[in-house]
Amino acid sequence: MAATPSNWNEFRSDTFTTPSPEMLATVLQASTGDSVYNEDADTLALQRHVCELTGHEAGLYCVSGTLSNQIAIRSHLNRPPHSVLCDYRSHIFVHEAAGLATLSQAMVTTVIPANGLHLTLEDIQRHYIPDNGDIHSAPTRVVSLENTLHGLVFPIDEIRRISKWCRDNNIAIHCDGARIWDAAVASGVSLAEYGELFDSISLCLSKTLGAPIGSVLVGSESLIRVANHFKKQNGGGVRQAGPLARMGSYALAHNLSKLKTAHAYAAEVGRYAEELGLVLQVPVHTNFVFLDPERNKIDPQWIREVGQKHNVKVASFRIAFSFQNTREAVDAVKAVLKDLHTLAQQKPYTSTTGRGIY
Ligand SMILES: Cc1ncc(COP(=O)(O)O)c(C=O)c1O
Numbered sequence: 001m002a003a004t005p006s007n008w009n010e011f012r013s014d015t016f017t018t019p020s021p022e023m024l025a026t027v028l029q030a031s032t033g034d035s036v037y038n039e040d041a042d043t044l045a046l047q048r049h050v051c052e053l054t055g056h057e058a059g060l061y062c063v064s065g066t067l068s069n070q071i072a073i074r075s076h077l078n079r080p081p082h083s084v085l086c087d088y089r090s091h092i093f094v095h096e097a098a099g100l101a102t103l104s105q106a107m108v109t110t111v112i113p114a115n116g117l118h119l120t121l122e123d124i125q126r127h128y129i130p131d132n133g134d135i136h137s138a139p140t141r142v143v144s145l146e147n148t149l150h151g152l153v154f155p156i157d158e159i160r161r162i163s164k165w166c167r168d169n170n171i172a173i174h175c176d177g178a179r180i181w182d183a184a185v186a187s188g189v190s191l192a193e194y195g196e197l198f199d200s201i202s203l204c205l206s207k208t209l210g211a212p213i214g215s216v217l218v219g220s221e222s223l224i225r226v227a228n229h230f231k232k233q234n235g236g237g238v239r240q241a242g243p244l245a246r247m248g249s250y251a252l253a254h255n256l257s258k259l260k261t262a263h264a265y266a267a268e269v270g271r272y273a274e275e276l277g278l279v280l281q282v283p284v285h286t287n288f289v290f291l292d293p294e295r296n297k298i299d300p301q302w303i304r305e306v307g308q309k310h311n312v313k314v315a316s317f318r319i320a321f322s323f324q325n326t327r328e329a330v331d332a333v334k335a336v337l338k339d340l341h342t343l344a345q346q347k348p349y350t351s352t353t354g355r356g357i358y
């Protein structure tokens with residue numbers, strides 16, 4: 001009987017997934033080459049594997065998704081003035097410490113999707129900055145999509161439309177695919193189908209897949225060569241990355257099939273929330289439930305407190321599920337929602353501050 005994961009009741013984020021004892025044990029057989037010199041067998045094998053899955057020429061192991069995203073975008077850019085277009089909720093804009101401004105010296109055009117769910121080609125055409133010689137502007141050089149974003153699966157047909165338009169307009173298209181595994185599992189679209197639509201993809205091993213660390217950036221040989229330079233410049237040159245890469249490969253081999261468990265938990269809790277009368281900010285597609293901060297009249301302070309009462313770790317309107325959660329914990333989350341709904345009925349809270357992203 002497998003031991004219960006230490007984070008069985010963790011719902012703040014899927015970044016809290018932890019390596020299993022079996023995953024940790026693989027470290028003892030890991031290669032120990034210097035991966036800065038591209039001599040570590042396990043790192044090269046992981047990179048090659050993710051390239052095969054996505055149909056890209058080259059891969060680069062990175063210690064974080066932030067590093068992977070930021071060096072990808074920087075590598076698509078030549079010299080300012082230039083700009084990057086993305087959804088206003090994008091991690092690359094909200095949660096990567098303004099890396100687009102510092103490393104890429106890029107202006108960012110953030111777009112609120114007209115449909116409230118995902119960008120469309122029309123959204124992009126309405127907001128992108130054309131390279132028309134106007135000396136007032138910073139032309140759009142990269143469009144960055146996120147899949148999943150807030151757990152939402154980006155429709156493949158829309159990605160196809162956007163990708164074709166980007167290529168027709170000589171604009172690079174990047175995917176923050178921290179949870180593209182979940183998008184593939186939920187939609188049935190293969191990583192190779194996604195892969196051919198993007199010039200670069202950052203795939204995280206350290207979130208829903210349960211590796212303790214790491215992402216892989218994929219793209220063309222020339223792009224990855226430049227990205228590796230920026231990786232080194234920003235302190236991402238890891239020496240014996242073999243043990244880390246080995247755990248990443250283990251996660252790919254053993255945990256991909258478990259993502260549906262988290263998706264089922266989220267779907268169940270999302271349905272329960274709506275049956276209670278709570279309002280979701282977005283539909284549940286994969287492993288996140290996003291409650292609507294304003295319309296539910298819930299004081300953010302209540303969330304953590306009520307979570308403690310039921311011995312589950314929740315911190316915001318976002319509830320993140322992973323395959324490491326237990327049935328008991330999921331039932332406890334439902335009890336938390338029931339209490340929050342009752343509190344909101346008794347003393348409705350009106351927010352006086354911005355909702356924040358999550
Ligand atoms: C969508 C998304 N992209 C990128 C990242 C960055 O990954 P990391 O935390 O490894 O820098 C995260 C969060 O971790 C994320 O949620």
Ligand SMILES: C[C@@H](O)[C@H](N)C(=O)O
Binds near residue numbers: 014
């Ligand atoms: C906060 C953010 O960086 C992290 N990726 C999360 O989703 O929790």
